[in-house]
Amino acid sequence: MATDPLAKVRNEIGLRVAEIRDAGPRLSPLDLYARMDAIRQLAALNGLAVLEGLARHSTQLALLPGHRVAVQSCLEHVEEAFDSHTDGDRTTILAALAVRLH
Template sequence: MASDPLTLVRSQIGARVAEIQQLGQRLSPLDLHARMDSIRQLAAEHGMVALEGLARYTTQLALLPGHRVAMRSCLEHIDEALDSRSSRDCTTILAALAVRLH
């Protein structure tokens, strides 16, 4: 048995992120939105606050012009959000994204 109870969840999220990265340009904005929303829901169910916030923000960006660049930037912060233990980390991650995207 794993010492971290979230190991399975992290693995599932990693697989979903890898699928998004692999399919990349072939995914429509609605597909990107739906896939990121499924990650958000999984994070919410398991109390992963920073990841939930990042995924929520990413789902919004998926529907806007320039979503491909924004999506790449958001996905680069997934590991940080997965390792987070604090809701303050979500604010830090989102602030870093805002600076990067604007």
């Protein structure tokens, strides 16, 4: 039986996303930034370029007005980004996010 080599990473990212969702409005923009950057770093260390791109974009949005809605919208695409592998996938996810936020 084959196991997912990224199962541990997927679990860790899932826990971090859950923490952000659970903390919700109690997190300051800087806390959101730091937590999303931690996800970005974890993605980068494990070669998850699409997830890294989404998390990088999320860190930027965390510091802008409307950050709570923007980051929550980004979190909705984490699973999709985790399973994506091409630059086109990253562009599609970021485009979908942009449409939703505007």
